[in-house]
Amino acid sequence: MSERTLYDKVWDRHEVRQLPTGQSQLFVGLHLIHEVTSPQAFGMLEERDLEVAFPDRTYATTDHIVPTKDRSRPFEDEQAEVMLQELEKNTQKYDIEFFDLDSGHQGIVHVVGPEMGLTQPGMTIACGDSHTSTHGAFGSIGMGVGTSQIRDIFATGCIAAEKQDVRRIQVEGSLSEGVYAKDLILRIIDELGVEGGIGYVYEYGGPAIDELDMDGRMSICNMSIEGGARAGYVNPDETTFEYIKGREYAPDDENWDDAVEYWESIRSDEDAEYDDYVEFDADELEPMVTWGITPGQVVGISENTPSLDELPEGDRETAEKAYDHMQLEPGQSMEGVDVDVAFLGSCTNARLSDLREAAEVLEGHEVDPDVKALAVPGSQGVKRRAEEEGIADVFREAGFEWRGAGCSMCLGMNNDQLQGDQLCVSSSNRNYIGRMGSKEGRTVLMSPAMVAAAAVEGEITDVRRMI
Amino acid sequence: MSDTDTDTEIDKNDNDSRKSVRRVTGTGVPLRGDDIDTDQIVPARFLKEVTFENMGNYAFYDARRDDDGELNDHPFNVYNGNILVVNDNFGCGSSREHAPQALMRWGIEGIIGESFAEIFADNCSSLGIPTVTADHETVDEIQSTVEDDPETPIEIRIQDETVTVGDETVDVGIEPSLKEALLEGIWDTTALMKSNLDEVRETYEELPYTSNFD
Numbered sequence: 180m181s182e183r184t185l186y187d188k189v190w191d192r193h194e195v196r197q198l199p200t201g202q203s204q205l206f207v208g209l210h211l212i213h214e215v216t217s218p219q220a221f222g223m224l225e226e227r228d229l230e231v232a233f234p235d236r237t238y239a240t241t242d243h244i245v246p247t248k249d250r251s252r253p254f255e256d257e258q259a260e261v262m263l264q265e266l267e268k269n270t271q272k273y274d275i276e277f278f279d280l281d282s283g284h285q286g287i288v289h290v291v292g293p294e295m296g297l298t299q300p301g302m303t304i305a306c307g308d309s310h311t312s313t314h315g316a317f318g319s320i321g322m323g324v325g326t327s328q329i330r331d332i333f334a335t336g337c338i339a340a341e342k343q344d345v346r347r348i349q350v351e352g353s354l355s356e357g358v359y360a361k362d363l364i365l366r367i368i369d370e371l372g373v374e375g376g377i378g379y380v381y382e383y384g385g386p387a388i389d390e391l392d393m394d395g396r397m398s399i400c401n402m403s404i405e406g407g408a409r410a411g412y413v414n415p416d417e418t419t420f421e422y423i424k425g426r427e428y429a430p431d432d433e434n435w436d437d438a439v440e441y442w443e444s445i446r447s448d449e450d451a452e453y454d455d456y457v458e459f460d461a462d463e464l465e466p467m468v469t470w471g472i473t474p475g476q477v478v479g480i481s482e483n484t485p486s487l488d489e490l491p492e493g494d495r496e497t498a499e500k501a502y503d504h505m506q507l508e509p510g511q512s513m514e515g516v517d518v519d520v521a522f523l524g525s526c527t528n529a530r531l532s533d534l535r536e537a538a539e540v541l542e543g544h545e546v547d548p549d550v551k552a553l554a555v556p557g558s559q560g561v562k563r564r565a566e567e568e569g570i571a572d573v574f575r576e577a578g579f580e581w582r583g584a585g586c587s588m589c590l591g592m593n594n595d596q597l598q599g600d601q602l603c604v605s606s607s608n609r610n611y612i613g614r615m616g617s618k619e620g621r622t623v624l625m626s627p628a629m630v631a632a633a634a635v636e637g638e639i640t641d642v643r644r645m646i
Numbered sequence: 647m648s649d650t651d652t653d654t655e656i657d658k659n660d661n662d663s664r665k666s667v668r669r670v671t672g673t674g675v676p677l678r679g680d681d682i683d684t685d686q687i688v689p690a691r692f693l694k695e696v697t698f699e700n701m702g703n704y705a706f707y708d709a710r711r712d713d714d715g716e717l718n719d720h721p722f723n724v725y726n727g728n729i730l731v732v733n734d735n736f737g738c739g740s741s742r743e744h745a746p747q748a749l750m751r752w753g754i755e756g757i758i759g760e761s762f763a764e765i766f767a768d769n770c771s772s773l774g775i776p777t778v779t780a781d782h783e784t785v786d787e788i789q790s791t792v793e794d795d796p797e798t799p800i801e802i803r804i805q806d807e808t809v810t811v812g813d814e815t816v817d818v819g820i821e822p823s824l825k826e827a828l829l830e831g832i833w834d835t836t837a838l839m840k841s842n843l844d845e846v847r848e849t850y851e852e853l854p855y856t857s858n859f860d
Contacts, residue, residue: 192853195845199832200823204839206849208856216742218696227836232843233850244694258694265696299855309741309765323765325743326698327772327834335839336846340768341823373681374735377761407735409764434859441854473681473738493734493782497680590690590740611685611739618689618708 181345182452185301185414186380188445189320190342193303202339208302209319210237210332211288212275214244215592216307218265220329221273231273233336238297239270240278242287243592247555247582250280259593273333286558286584289313289526293397294560296426300415300442305332310526310608312403315412316396317419318445320380322410343409344454346379350387352462357643359536360395361528361606361626363387365467365477367399367459368406373475376408379455382447383413387461393422394532401527402608405474414446466642468513469610469624471501476610477624478513480641486510504612505621506600513623513639518604520597521546521634522615523579523627524555525589525607533606533627534565538573540631540645546578547637553595554579555587579634591616604633666831667774670756671801673727674811676789682732683739684766688748690740701744702751722752729800731788732759737766746770756802758809758818760785771824774833776802778809779819787811804828 181187195204210233217239224231231237244259254260270277278284278291285291289310292298300318304311307329314321328338348367354360368375381403388396396413403411413419420439423429430438465479476498478484484502486509487495502509507516523529523537534556546552554574556562562584565571571581588595589607596616597603603615603622610622623639632642692704710720717723730749736759737745746769749757756776767777780788788811791798801810802818804825809818827833839846850856 193849195839195842195849198823198835198838199830200826202823202827204842204846206846206853208853215693219698219743222697229836229840232846236850236856256694262694262696302855307741307743309739311741323741325741325746325765325769325772327743327769331836331839334836335843336850337839337842339835339839341821373738374761374763377735377764404765407738407763428858430855430859437854437859441859473683475681493680500679590685592690592693609683609685609739611683613689613708614685616691619713 181454183448184345184382184451184453185318185412185445185447186320186345186382189301189303195337198339200339202341204337205303205340206337207305207332208236209292209297209304211292211304211306212237212239212329213288213308214241214262214266216326217269217329218262219326220333221269223330224333229334231275231333234274236336237275238278239266239275240285240288240291241266241280243586243590245280245585246593247585247587247595250583256594283559286560287526287529287586289401290530290557290561293317293393294426294558296423296429299423300419301445305338309404310401312408312410313397313401313526315400315403315410316393318412318415318442320410320412321400323404343380344378345382346455346457347382347384347453349456349458350383350385350461351458352387352460353390354387354461354464357628357646358464358466359626359628360391360398362464362467363461364399364402365469365474365624366464368402368475369477371406371457373405373473374407376403376406379408381406381408381411382453383411388413389416392532393418394530397530398527402474405608415442466626466629468629468639470505470507470513471498472504472610472612473497474608474610474624476501480514483510483512484508514641516639517602518550518633518638519601520603521550521552521630522588522603522605522607523553523630524557524587526557527608528606528627529555529557529561531561531564534561534570537627537631538570540628540642541573541577541635544577544635546634550634550637552579552634553582553588555582556584558584588615590614604630604639606630665774667776667828668805669801669803670729670776671799672729672755673797674729674731674788674792674800675721675725675727676731676792677721678733678789680734681738682736684737684742684745685739687737687745688742693742693744698744698747698751701748705748705752725792725796727792727796728753728755729802730754730757731785731792732757733782733785734760736762738763741765743769746773746775750775758785758788758802771827771833774828776804776820776824776828778802780809780816784816
């Protein structure tokens with residue numbers, strides 16, 4: 180068992196009591212909800228005639244089903260319209276603040292929370308979405324939960340949870356030009372495996388993590404779940420505080436020092452004990468791309484895809500299935516693979532810095548005429564700022580479609596979906612079969628800059644040659 | 647076919663139906679492959695319903711069909727069992743409870759696997775579905791036995807932490823908290839936690855951020 184880590188300290192402060200099952204009843208300091216996983220939970224509340232215990236700790240937005248093109252109401256998709264109406268009805272009924280389409284703050288729940296200053300260090304944060312781990316970038320414990328647990332949080336402010344072990348992931352060195360946080364997390368998942376994190380929470384630290392901005396840290400924590408970890412976090416520091424200061428829900432000037440004091444108090448101690456420790460070197464890292472159907476099937480852009488023989492026996496079957504699905508061969512280079520669709524978006528990489536990095540690559544270039552390219556900002560806030568900065572124009576001029584905020588193609592719950600066996604280079608988090616709306620569709624995960632490079636070349640390419 | 651041994655009506659406070667799950671008996675569905683994610687268990691486009699009612703129809707919807715829409719030889723098309731037998735990292739990916747809901751409504755009452763993604767296991771626990779673990783060889787053997795004879799009786803015994811397949815009994819792993827929750831019928835945690843609401847309020851009051859550090 181770990182001792183005096185941020186995880187231990189935050190856990191202790193939120194543990195209400197031990198349950199007879201041996202689990203902890205853990206208070207949830209921030210509950211974020213959206214349209215897809217909440218209506219069933221509200222339904223369960225009604226069935227049991229229960230109230231929302233802490234509406235003031237609950238915030239809603241809408242992201243998964245929102246169209247990114249025509250957002251006029253009612254939505255063309257009737258089911259999507261019903262989902263949104265349910266959320267409108269429920270947030271009103273239970274007095275929950277809702278960042279709706281007209282609020283100017285709507286967007287992907289994991290982009291909106293931090294952007295509004297709701298996400299703060301030392302909180303427990305839950306949401307019915309596995310990428311709640313994103314919020315760990317602030318030194319909070321972000322946990323994805325299911326709908327029955329959402330019901331629990333509504334009714335009691337708590338979840339029944341089991342404490343995990345803590346693995347320290349120490350990243351030495353520094354990322355080189357053209358290599359980003361996304362490449363680092365893909366490398367980490369490559370090394371530790373997609374189930375390597377089961378039973379663990381990941382604490383990321385070391386010089387390369389310290390150097391990252393909040394957007395980069397969010398990308399890393401976001402994909403902790405892809406490595407099997409229940410949550411991932413970075414200890415809060417000046418970068419964190421600077422990001423939060425002045426945001427709408429941040430502590431105001433009078434209370435700022437008290438806030439910082441609390442936030443500093445929950446940092447892992449110098450002599451904290453971890454259950455496991457692994458080290459990575461950022462210096463050696465190159466842009467990473469997935470070749471398969473799990474985020475762990477990944478290679479550096481200069482490497483070839485693995486031959487079946489060089490994989491551990493247990494991984495060969497999935498690899499064979501992956502090659503078959505992806506229409507790729509063992510031992511080939513990913514560079515030069517033809518691209519049909521380029522998707523810049525998702526809770527992993529649709530923040531302002533992601534769009535800036537991609538725009539830098541696109542400046543003065545045009546998207547290959549055979550590529551359909553979509554830029555989907557993570558929130559209305561991101562969209563607005565990108566438009567003010569002129570980034571949106573760079574995208575449009577290059578031939579990208581500039582869309583409204585939402586989850587979009589990442590999971591294909593709205594109209595943005597792959598058709599047939601299209602190959603999509605994507606800044607999102609999952610390359611599972613059928614993930615982007617077509618069961619023959621093929622997804623290759625990479626950094627936003629790499630997506631931009633591939634869109635221009637019409638094939639997967641090493642972005643470092645273009646910057 | 648299915649016979650889940652449960653004691654109902656231990657406590658009906660708060661409209662909360664509690665029941666203990668001591669064992670699950672029936673027959674198996676062998677579903678081979680590692681890292682079977684929740685997008686495969688329920689494709690995302692079926693998440694656009696505001697209740698779980700129809701989820702059973704969507705279990706492995708795409709995986710069960712060929713490109714022309716015809717049902718293929720996916721285990722869910724071939725076997726009628728109520729105990730799913732899976733390999734490594736089952737239920738990874740999205741946290742959607744739609745996945746275990748789909749399996750449950752399809753008729754799955756217990757799952758034996760090499761390992762489970764944590765949120766998925768938690769979601770199963772919330773529904774009173776035991777997820778028990780065994781090593782690769784054991785799971786492989788159970789899968790083969792069911793493939794050879796789909797009618798082979800299987801029994802998951804929670805208290806003993808065993809699975810009996812035909813005449814053979816093997817030890818399996820079960821999380822202590824899940825074991826306790828199933829046996830005591832407290833896997834539905836809402837009422838249990840609600841009874842501590844005063845303490846919850848104390849915790850809330852003591853956390854400096856709930857008042858925005860005022």
